[in-house]
Amino acid sequence: MRQCTATAEVPIAELTIAILAGQGLVTGHQLEEAPGAVRCELGLWHGDEHAAFAWDWEHKPEEALWVRWAPDGGTMRFESLTHCEIEGGADGDACWLYLDHPRDHSWNVSDPEVEAFRRRVLAENAGLLAWLTRKRE
Template identity: 70%
Template sequence: MRQCTATAEVPFAELLIAILAGQKRVLGEDFDYAPDTARCELGLWHEGGHAAFVWDWKQHKPEEGLWARWVTEGPMRFESLTWCGITDGPDGDEACTLYRHHAREHSWNVRDPEFEAFRRRVLAEHAGLLARLTRKPD
């Protein structure tokens, strides 16, 4: 299933308040990884609002992550949500990277259309090299 392509700007002040409310202390360099925009990580045609992972609590709350949630014509809110926990992905013990009780498909079934387009372009541009690299020895 394709990934939802809804995006929204992440309001920095509100993100900072949500992070400080959850872990009390943040270093300046921690914000090198704070997103400016969020892109919905749910499958296309999901129910309810959009959602994007924005902050890793690391050791503070390893069972949760901070998620941005929004609707198209509404403000963004931040919620600390428990990870999905389902681990029956196609590679055996791969865990779903979405939050618990998310809408529709698990993360391993959701394909980013931009990444897929990039993958197809690389394969097309380097088809000869890939064929040589994967050819069985004579």
């Protein structure tokens, strides 16, 4: 299933307040890793609100801070949500979305930008790939 492509800018002041409320302390260096914009990480046609990962808690490894916003571009809110962690990906990986997320688990959701990049790299390097995978005598 394709990933939802809804995007939103993250207000850094509100994100900082949410991080401070949940973690108590954050350095300027750590905030450099905070997202300025996010893209919904749920599967297409998920209904309800869009959601994107925003921050890993230092003291709560079983939870993370997520950004959620309405499809109509409504108010953005921040929520600390438990990780889904259901295993089942091709590599045995656990789902990295939040618990009780709608639609498919993360291993079944493909990012259309990553897929387009993969196809472009394969097309641009078809000759090299054929040479590398040729049968050697």
